[in-house]
Amino acid sequence: MSHVLITGAAGFLGQRLVNALLSQTERPISKLILWDHQPGSVPSGTEAKIVTIQGDLLDEDLRRQAFADRLDVVIHLAAVVSSEAEADFDLGMRINVDGTRALLEACRTQGNCPVFIMTSSVAVFGGDLPTTVPDNWQPAPQSSYGAEKAICERLVSEYCRRGFVDGRVLRLPTIAVRPGKPNRAASSFVSSVIREPLNGEGAVCAVAPETPLWLMSPNRAVEAMVHVLGIPASALGSERVLSLPGVSVRTDDWIAALGRATNSETMARVAWDFDPDIAAIVQSWPGEFEATRAKALGFEADAGEDEIIAAYMAEQKNI
Amino acid sequence: MSHVLITGAAGFLGQRLVNALLSQTERPISKLILWDHQPGSVPSGTEAKIVTIQGDLLDEDLRRQAFADRLDVVIHLAAVVSSEAEADFDLGMRINVDGTRALLEACRTQGNCPVFIMTSSVAVFGGDLPTTVPDNWQPAPQSSYGAEKAICERLVSEYCRRGFVDGRVLRLPTIAVRPGKPNRAASSFVSSVIREPLNGEGAVCAVAPETPLWLMSPNRAVEAMVHVLGIPASALGSERVLSLPGVSVRTDDWIAALGRATNSETMARVAWDFDPDIAAIVQSWPGEFEATRAKALGFEADAGEDEIIAAYMAEQKNI
Numbered sequence: 169m170s171h172v173l174i175t176g177a178a179g180f181l182g183q184r185l186v187n188a189l190l191s192q193t194e195r196p197i198s199k200l201i202l203w204d205h206q207p208g209s210v211p212s213g214t215e216a217k218i219v220t221i222q223g224d225l226l227d228e229d230l231r232r233q234a235f236a237d238r239l240d241v242v243i244h245l246a247a248v249v250s251s252e253a254e255a256d257f258d259l260g261m262r263i264n265v266d267g268t269r270a271l272l273e274a275c276r277t278q279g280n281c282p283v284f285i286m287t288s289s290v291a292v293f294g295g296d297l298p299t300t301v302p303d304n305w306q307p308a309p310q311s312s313y314g315a316e317k318a319i320c321e322r323l324v325s326e327y328c329r330r331g332f333v334d335g336r337v338l339r340l341p342t343i344a345v346r347p348g349k350p351n352r353a354a355s356s357f358v359s360s361v362i363r364e365p366l367n368g369e370g371a372v373c374a375v376a377p378e379t380p381l382w383l384m385s386p387n388r389a390v391e392a393m394v395h396v397l398g399i400p401a402s403a404l405g406s407e408r409v410l411s412l413p414g415v416s417v418r419t420d421d422w423i424a425a426l427g428r429a430t431n432s433e434t435m436a437r438v439a440w441d442f443d444p445d446i447a448a449i450v451q452s453w454p455g456e457f458e459a460t461r462a463k464a465l466g467f468e469a470d471a472g473e474d475e476i477i478a479a480y481m482a483e484q485k486n487i
Numbered sequence: 488m489s490h491v492l493i494t495g496a497a498g499f500l501g502q503r504l505v506n507a508l509l510s511q512t513e514r515p516i517s518k519l520i521l522w523d524h525q526p527g528s529v530p531s532g533t534e535a536k537i538v539t540i541q542g543d544l545l546d547e548d549l550r551r552q553a554f555a556d557r558l559d560v561v562i563h564l565a566a567v568v569s570s571e572a573e574a575d576f577d578l579g580m581r582i583n584v585d586g587t588r589a590l591l592e593a594c595r596t597q598g599n600c601p602v603f604i605m606t607s608s609v610a611v612f613g614g615d616l617p618t619t620v621p622d623n624w625q626p627a628p629q630s631s632y633g634a635e636k637a638i639c640e641r642l643v644s645e646y647c648r649r650g651f652v653d654g655r656v657l658r659l660p661t662i663a664v665r666p667g668k669p670n671r672a673a674s675s676f677v678s679s680v681i682r683e684p685l686n687g688e689g690a691v692c693a694v695a696p697e698t699p700l701w702l703m704s705p706n707r708a709v710e711a712m713v714h715v716l717g718i719p720a721s722a723l724g725s726e727r728v729l730s731l732p733g734v735s736v737r738t739d740d741w742i743a744a745l746g747r748a749t750n751s752e753t754m755a756r757v758a759w760d761f762d763p764d765i766a767a768i769v770q771s772w773p774g775e776f777e778a779t780r781a782k783a784l785g786f787e788a789d790a791g792e793d794e795i796i797a798a799y800m801a802e803q804k805n806i
Contacts, residue, residue, distance in 0.1 A: 295726055305623060308644075310648065312645060315642075315644065325634065326634035329629065406627075407627060
């Protein structure tokens with residue numbers, strides 16, 4: 169996979185993925201193109217040629233730059249997040265749907281059927297759901313972000329079926345704990361309720377205590393993206409959308425795990441302040457998946473909520 | 488529903504729907520706009536104002552004409568059929584996806600949340616399927632037509648969720664028996680093997696005898712489109728995609744029903760000539776659906792394959 173493009177490369181997962189790809193040796197990279205609407209850090213000390221592109225996914229000139237040399241792998245992480253897509257319908261449709269389609273078209277034009285990896289989300293599901301969602305359950309999104317991801321799942325699958333790309337879609341659980349600031353994802357509170365108390369600050373939990381969460385640590389998510397690169401197309405067959413395994417935990421148990429890792433004072437920094445808009449979105453997501461196919465293909469979940477919090481705390485110490 | 492737009496109005500189902508809508512009195516129509524890329528017959532002897540529009544769904548001027556007066560109901564039947572969408576990927580995406588989205592956008596711009604009815608298809612399903620497909624089974628299309636319809640199901644659902652349209656999507660079984668000529672749908676043989684022998688002509692059956700078919704007569708399909716207009720939004724809830732009930736029959740039993748309705752000589756006009764391309768598409772479709780929700784909402788299937796063939800033969804006598 170000598171030429172690799174990553175969109176959303178300056179994002180939280182994007183930057184970790186860049187490091188992971190450059191530090192692995194199994195699949196050497198000769199050219200790495202990092203595309204984002206915001207500036208990101210540029211890795212140094214690597215033999216790979218690094219090209220950064222800053223701007224809109226729908227910008228044709230930028231797309232020509234990104235696809236100047238024939239790409240072998242496209243990892244498409246860029247997206248407008250859930251609360252933002254809900255607040256601005258046109259923006260979400262433009263970036264999340266039209267942006268993805270434009271990338272797929274650019275891959276098709278290349279004519280070499282590059283690997284095309286896209287991240288999707290539990291947000292494609294909603295409505296009446298079984299406690300544990302099987303792999304063959306229908307998407308029924310209750311948010312614009314989820315609807316856009318569900319459309320893109322079908323786009324990638326169809327471009328794959330036609331032989332335009334070797335498509336692989338990973339439905340990620342909610343990623344936690346994210347460092348840094350809250351973002352406009354409806355799931356932002358999931359990280360806030362751990363991160364802010366650890367920093368001695370207060371945090372608000374916007375959903376009901378019994379709301380189930382379906383979680384994955386950032387490290388596992390990046391591992392999954394690297395892992396999916398190594399799966400032969402023949403092992404994937406025709407169904408290219410994979411619900412990844414995760415950790416299922418009630419929201420109050422998630423916060424109790426913070427108490428176990430620290431003390432009751434830290435845990436008490438979380439205030440329960442129900443926000444019906446956020447709760448409506450989060451409650452529409454399933455709390456657990458069977459993820460049978462993904463497990464059989466070697467994808468792994470974290471061991472549990474305690475491991476996720478411990479990993480985050482260890483990382484923060486090392487910064 | 489005083490102002491009604493029908494796309495694909497000159498098509499086989501479109502023309503029947505026009506007659507059905509104009510002959511019912513429960514929901515009077517003051518203006519009926521008939522849009523198609525081909526010319527169709529214009530109904531006469533009606534008090535409704537009839538406007539015909541001929542041309543491409545993506546033509547902005549025509550769209551402005553269609554939406555000149557605020558519409559109350561849009562019934563979107565226009566589509567590039569399956570074999571054609573498979574042969575010309577760009578055409579299928581343009582008409583089936585972009586065309587539908589342009590109509591939804593025009594409805595949204597109106598601001599009055601019109602009823603938006605779209606026909607979808609069994610072709611959204613594929614892959615490993617249970618013998619009888621439940622309502623909550625995931626789409627996994629194995630054709631471009633199916634992929635495009637699956638994308639549109641999500642578009643209509645999302646525009647509905649946002650309050651831009653009152654969306655209702657009907658997943659139609661294969662419609663049989665169609666009068667006239669074969670078309671470029673992969674399912675065209677299903678009608679040909681009945682219609683051509685009844686006309687004293689030969690017909691080719693392109694799939695294996697045991698291939699299950701999921702059928703609905705044209706009259707039932709039009710009935711369903713009229714029926715869905717009368718269902719209150721509250722009864723539909725948030726899930727707006729309905730798999731309609733139908734008749735499940737093996738292909739050889741379907742042709743045997745022709746023998747029962749006529750004689751062995753007529754039935755012998757069907758030649759079994761397996762076409763792997765057509766068979767691959769048709770075999771990817773499910774042969775039976777639970778259609779639990781649609782049945783509860785009052786949608787009805789034909790009584791069986793004999794009734795479907797008898798209805799066709801009676802119609803042909805009356806022409």
